Amino acid sequence: MYSEIMDDSEDKQLVEPDSSDNNNNNEDFYSLKLVDLDSRCSPYDLLRFSNSNGLNPYFVDSFSEGIGIIAFRKMNDLRKFIEVLNTTPAIPLLMGGLTFFSIDGTEKKGRKRKSVIDESNSSSKHFKQDC
Incomplete structure (x- = not known):
């Protein structure tokens, strides 16, 4: 049903949806899960960190x-973000201090997912994992 498009390693995580999944309410995006963040880390902290490195996330x-x-519309933006994370030991917090982080071991390369707009409320979105 889905074809793999990354590399031939065992750590395959990015998938391409089947062409039969052509619903106009779906949008593709590429996301990464960070773990071990400080409990005070807010979405704004992650957004500010991304923007300060020249990246504009789709969802935080x-x-x-x-x-x-953190999700991006383009895989290249996600790769750039991962490069930034690999060279940055911590993310500054708005409330002061820093938060250290790890990339979730199951998502070292990120994942391709879809957002689906709910027909009953056009402003509502939910995210399907592992498209």
Whole structure:
């Protein structure tokens, strides 16, 4: 149903949707899950960090459990973001201080996902994991 488009390693994570999945309400994006964030890390901190490095994410969120999600519309932007993370030891927080982080071991290369607009409310979106 899905063809793999990254490399031939065992760590294949990026998939390309089948051509039969041509719903106009779907948008592709590429995301990365950060873990071990400080509980004070907000979506704004992740957005500000991305913007300060010349990147404009499509979607940013963080949770008090120390998890952050950052998504981009283009795979190249996600790759640039991963390069920035690999050279940056910590992310500055708006409340002061820094948060250290790790990239989720299952998502070292990111994942391709879809956002689906709910027909009943055009401003509502939910995200399908592992397209």
